[in-house]
Amino acid sequence: MTSLLLLAWATAVAVTVPRAVTARSWSRAVPRVAIGLWLGALVSATGAVLGAGLLAAVPPAALAAGLDGIIGACARALTRLGAPDETLAVLALAATAALATRLTIGAVATVRAARRWRRQHLAALSPVASPGPTDGCTLVEHATPMVYCLPGRPGHVVVTRGALDTLTPQQLDAVLRHERAHLRGRHHLLVAVAAAFHRALPGLPLARAAEDEVRRLVEHLADDRAGARHGRHTVAAAIVRLAGNTPGHALGAGAPSVDRVRRLLAPAPPRSTARHLLGAAAIILLLAFPVATTGTAAGMAVHKATCSQPAAPAGN
Incomplete structure (x- = not known):
């Protein structure tokens, strides 16, 4: 029953969160x-499915024996493949292992692809790069107006000659602050988490929507940081001049989005403590429910298995 509850929770999260968050004014x-x-929903849904598989695959007595018991139960289920009494355990074990494997491979592949792209991109820039207009910037002699950042140690902010010719000094300062906000906030890690889930679960609408939305929302975060110092209209004007000119895995002020410009041209929304508290409570619920449910069910199973064992005979 707990496994079914966890699967129902995962389904509810996968269906409800995109409808409640996507393109909403409050978001x-x-x-x-x-x-x-978004990230809490991804972790919650996959955690619930993994917990459901674990509880269905491992009997209470094995849970009571700890890690050795869990490994032994999995091994017995595999050796008795085809036995009627082990069918559910084998299916649950296979599904759980497949999901965990896909998530691991997706995370590793996403990180490796991003690092490889950044290395290749920096190598391609080096012959035409020179110190930029401010510390920590790299100037590239290219006519296309672009300003973007390449995360890493250290991070790089790349500015093209076309951007210097296109942007006013105020707009250039604004987009540089935008890029530094990406680097300081480690926004590439947030995008990487969402991208890894999407790579691992390409058929899951929640994963696809989460990657798209997280990419959009980190741009909003950086826009707000730049707008707070240089003015929202200045940032909006710079976005228009740089629109569509951000390469590959980079994060940049020119990431195309009419929504970003409209948002910046509208008055800044008042800060709402209640909205932040409600959001924090929802995130905590998303993360806590699968863990608490799985842990409670496992604890009850262990307690039941322990209590059902016959008492040891008294000594003489």
């Missing part, structure tokens, strides 16, 4: 909270 007002909800 544009509090992008940090919205990012937390």
Whole structure:
């Protein structure tokens, strides 16, 4: 029953969160909270499925024996493949292992692809790069107006000659602050988590929507940081001049989005403590429910198995 409850929870999260968060006005007002909800939903849904598989695959007595018992139960289920009494355990074990494997491979592949792209991109830039207009910037002699960042140690902010010719000094300062906000906030890690889930689960609408939305929302975060110092209209004008000119795995002010410009041209929304508290509570619920449910069910199973064991005979 607990496994069914966890699967129902995963389904509810996968269906409800995209409808509640995607393109909502409140999510544009509090992008940090919205990012937390998207990533929390991904972790919650997959954690619930993994917990359901574990509880279905491992009997209570094996849970009571700890890790050795769990490994032994899995081994017995595999050796008795085809036995009627082990069918459910084998299916649950196979599904859980497949999901865990896909998540692991997706995470590793996403990180490796991003690092490889950044290495190749930096190598391609080096022959035409020179110190930029400010510390920590790299100037590239290219006519296309681009300003973007390449995360890493250290991070790089790349500015093209076309951007210097296109942007006013105020707009250039604004987009540089935008890029530094990406680097300081480690926004590439947030995008990488969502991308890894999407790579691992390409058929899951929640994963696809989460990657798209997290990419959009980190741009809102950086826009807000730049707009707070240089003015929202200045940032919007710079986005228009750089629109569509951000390469590959990079994060940049020119990431195309009419929604970003409209958001910046509208008055800044007032800060709402209640909205942040509600969002934090929702994120905590998303993360806690699968863990608490799985842990409670496992604890009850262990207690039941322990209590059902015959008492040891008294000594003489």
